[in-house]
Amino acid sequence: MDTQMHHSLSLLALLSLLFTPAVAFTPADNYLINCGSNSNASDFSRVFIGDSTSTFLSEGKSIALKNQNPSPNLSSLYRNARVFTSELSYKFHINKNGTHLVRLHFSPFVSQSNNLSSAIFNVSANGFPILSHCSVKHDDLREFIMMVDSESLEILFSPVSEFGFVSAIEVFSAPDDLIVDVGTKFVGPSLIEEYKNISSHVLETVHRINVGGSKITPFNDTLWRTWIPDDDFLVLKSAAKRAITSHMPNYQKGGASREVAPDNVYMTAQQMNKDNLTMSAKFNITWEFPVGSHGVPYLVRLHFCDIVSISLNQLFFNVFINGFSAYRDLDLSELTFHVLASPHYIDFVVNSDESGFVQISVGPSELSSTLRANAILNGVEIMKMVDVAELESGSKRGSVWIVVVSVLGGIAVICFAVLAAVIALKCRKKKEEEKPKRVESMGWVALPINGGSSHSRLSEVTANVSPGPNLFFALKIPFSDIQYITNNFDKSLKIGSGGFGMVYKGTLRDHTKVAVKRGVPGSRQGLPEFQTEITVLSKIRHHHLVSLIGYCEEQSEMILWQKKGLLERIIDPKLSGQIKPRSLKKFVETAEKCLAEYGIDRPTMGDVLWNLEHALQLQEPGTQTASQEGDNLNEPEFTSFEVVVEAPSVNVGTSEGHGSLDLSTSKVFSQLMTNEGR
Template sequence: MIWFVYLTALYCIGHLVAEFVPQDNYLINCGSTINTTVDNRVFIGDSAEPGLALLSKSNSISLRNPSSKSSPLYSTTRIFTTSSSYGFGIKKFGTHLVRFHFSPFSSPQFDFNNSNFSVLANGVPLLSNFGAKDFGVTVVKEFIIKVDSVELEVSFVPSKEQNIFAFVSAIEVFSAPINFFVDGVSTSLIVPNKGVKGFSQNISSLVLETVHRINVGGLKLTPFNDTLWRTWIPDEDFLVLKSAAKIATATHSPNYQPGGASEEIAPDNVYMTAQQMNKDNVSTVYNFNITWDFPVGPGDALHFVRLHFCDIVSLALNQLYFNVYINDVVAYKDLDLSSLTFHALASPYYLDFVVDSGHSGSIRISVGPSDLNNSLRKNAILNGVEIMSIKNFVDFESTGLKKRRIWILIGSVIGGFVVLCFVLLAGVVVLRRRRERGKPRRVGSTDTGWTPLRTYRCSSIGTMSEGTALTSPGPNGYHGLKIPYADLALATNNFDKDVMIGSGGFGMVYKAILKDNTKVAVKRGVPGSRQGLPEFHTEIAILSKIRHLHLVSLVGYCEEQSEMILVYEYMEKGTLKSHLYGPKLSPLSWKQRLEICIGAARGIHYLHTGSAQGIIHRDIKSTNILLDENYIAKVADFGLSRSGPCLNETHVSTGVKGSFGYLDPEYFRRRQLTDKSDVYSFGVVLFEVLCARPAVDPALEREQVNLGEWAIEWQKKGLLEQIIDPHLRGQIRPSSLKKFGETAEKCLADYAIDRPTMGDVLWNLEHALQLQENGTPPSPAVDNVTMEPPSAGDIHQVPAENIWMERETAEGSSNISTSRVFSQLIANDGR
């Protein structure tokens, strides 16, 4: 077959990536006195390396298989006649992969049919009543476990019956990559006949055994082709109706994006092949699914399922919408990969689920077209499937084996002592409050007429875990903002697609009117979204604590029935992006665009300076700048926001988050986040506003694809007017365009130290507006030709009381308008 030849060539060429090097890496050739090389990895003979010797040598026997032809790794095995263990020193706590190779053979000394044993890791059972009689040929058992102790003890325990033994041919123990599992995020539980529920436990704390690892639409991948040395098998034997599927292949390597899948999550070859709907076999009706059935065995009711996706079939963004079904339950509706992968095609992504398979003994996975697509574009894809049985819900004890009854007794004693201390402490607090009741209150931020940002203690890496902007009390601390699910379902007509006004990585957005006639936008999280829970809590933590004219307001939230729903003030005019190059909207005037940029800059400047640390937005782009009915700009979407560095720090060290085309290159290279990263993103927005084209447009010629780079070239040549939006020709005064272009150019400096602050950007944009309106600078002291941002001394000369006045104004206590120029320069001794 042609596709087979093509795929074979593709796999042979491969994709060169940096090889993953685990910090813990033990490869043991059991029963051998020599080292063996397999798949470019060296397995150490456990009889040759003292540091890896068995803990109970006298209870084991090394046995050689002279007839082994499959692999040199299986030429020896180790026999255990009594309980014996290997001990592995652990350098990196966390998720580890553990593989056992079992290769039985004919031996005059031992009948492998008499093998029956259990395998434990730090006392947690991995295999029970296991033996060669169950499989008869070479088999590899893979487990994923969490190790939080300095040693991992792997024990082989033969059954107590006479002449029964345990055996193993090879062992692999190595640490998994960072973010192999992402804890603290929403994972959906799929239950037969009950639908989708929430699964509260972290996946990394579970003990998983691999059942299936499938390369959908592709060939078999051996450990040699995988950075984690896994084996992936083709999907053909699992397809329910083979004629419903059609193989899709890619000719280029996957377009990996921050926040999506990495080369370690699955190899390139998994993401470069897929099954798609075979529309060649139907005439006009495209409403059918592709379905796979995967046997999982009776009694294994709970499984972890990871689905891999990479849109290699679309020619442009937002062309592919499809539904994902697990055991005939809608696990993910209207999946749009381009919105989840920073608006990039062929970008790998994965979704995690926990599935209760009941007593069916199989898991059925289907993908099918969404109603959001027209008939010509209906399609659905799947690139890979991993299914793992969940062995139990027991975390590994950091100190090894412990008796549960002893800990229950100790816990009861400690619990009683804690309760007693709590009662005494509560009494002290009550007495203290009574004494202080008559004392006058100190004047604080709550008396100023505006809501300050909440700050917390500092550390060398910021104050929160990745993806969280503030260490907040969580949603339970914001009862006043809770909105019942029933009210939101009523307001959106049960989330009818007819009232849907947008979609994003978090979920769908709906227009609604609450019972009190408040017009709102309802953003509903989607099942299986890994980024959902951190973003959900971050939005609540930030927006419940701040108010500003140019920041979108949070009306409330809902966290019922495993739902994550955020409710915002409704922004009548939608996103800035839709007014720049959206369909059927009249173009904005230059003055309108300047006022919108000034408003957005005010909102971002407030985020950066409203507290000791400030807040870094991390996802400034034209779709996150919204416009109300008066075209007042408001910054939205704080799900990726982070607290800024402490006063004695220069940056926050963190993983890269953001949107492709807007990302600060220095932040991307060094993983060091500052408020200047927002400045860079805003610089891209400025050129987007001027040129009315996307930040990234793959359809254009190579040198024009990236807007920031392309516009800078024209700006440096002094020919910026040649690439502006044609609707603006003849509208912009040259002095205003010059100041605007210089401002955007400074924002896009390669290094953060060379970029202006948002306060400086705001000043220069208001200067550009002043030049546009009357052609004169605001003050003789300001250079209206070159970009000279005010000095730090100039900025700090504005008295604190006037800055507070600006914040009060921004909250709505004054009728300030975005057309008012230099609105924050209230003090006479200011700039």
């Protein structure tokens, strides 16, 4: 009987949520356009003005098309369309600068002369592309959140095929607290870092989910949004159990507001289904959301409201995104000013995995007792970050120069290090030539490296390594893009030079002007300085300093070290002409083998010493071994590879008594520790 009553109350609570209208938000800018019509249309108590009689539509080759056989349930917005065969724009005056929502409605119906589903077109907002080669096969709504700090917003439609179309347009101001620039965390393989300036990006809504609840229509949302249930995204439905309350959320200043998400989102949730006796008390609830593109940054907003606890500080749980820890020991009581059932949201920036999914999991914390172990989630929003640089804002903002740091020549660092080791071994040999010498094979100490892929997996790890550029992989820019924006490093684009190398000017695909620093072999700046520069510039924002937006570590031209027979060009000019080609060839071959991605493929230290000794013998005059070696330095004996090597402390011991060769503090590595040595 109690169970039936409980279900009845839950049903009543759910029904009350479905039919509770939202208090409308009044935006400073509010433009609703019914495209392809000379009459107005109503949708969820909102009036859309026909564009045929409006002043927003620019002159161009377009026609108003009407759906002659609309479905009875079809919205009145989708019974007309504006079809264009050339560029067409809608221009809106902006009363209040700030974050705006832009919604584009599409309904591809079939007429006597056109099948709108065959249209392909592009869309831009104030010159920035937001849709590229868009093709709509069914009724669709595309929503964008963007910063507008100019006097007007122009939405430009350009056909790619014979024509394009649009059914309706919404442009209205967003609440001030919808997108904020503080508190966003980047989640990935490295440590969680703060992600700043979210409001400067264009965000395209991909998913808006009411977790544990039913569908929410624009009628129940202050910003006229649609939220869909989470059932189809649950990986294991038996792991989750719905939680519903009939009490209104306790909104607190500094937390979430009704504009961030409606009441109905915070009054429902999914919690751990501990009633399932086949499962232990320690498990996660997991959702998988398809996002299409992989390797693209997404803003993930998670909504929380503790409607399952009977008192404060009883609910502790963990949050994971794409398998990475996003939040440990989350205590909503602390985040909501010690008030139960108080709405709160947390923003994260993540990259989708190779499968094109964003995975979200919540599970109990170790701080929770077995009886109180639980985890909840109330809502999810996933938004694609359309651009990765700041939007240009028209005449109010001048050209922004941003530094793109590019590292080329990582191999040179290792080459010089190994050469120094050869010199040190030669000196040691002269001092101890009277002693009996015995070398035992010992394991090679692995160097943390980044190969051609930024996600190479290492079989061994060196401890106490300072953070390298891999901690900032979200800032990586492909080498092909660097070549494109500098016209393959055109000399006419060179604007300066320094100890690190040349500086070129260029323009990104979004028209942002940048300066590109290009490293060269023999420069006075090595890899540690490069890493330090990335670390510092990525955290500094000042109007007297240019800002770092990215770096590149691909296509090490030293390797291109080697395939073209140009090895002598990468060595120190002071040594040019003094190293025999056969000795240099053996030396480089040894260095390449030491940089194999997996430890099992690298030589032992004993093998390294033997090969360096061999290279030294080839260098010494009058050796019989040298005369037996081939003379063709350019013959490709091994394939090229791409690598950037960090400079950790490495201690390599020898088997003679208890002596050791400390490579981290030895004088032979002085050129790696001081700028003068480079």
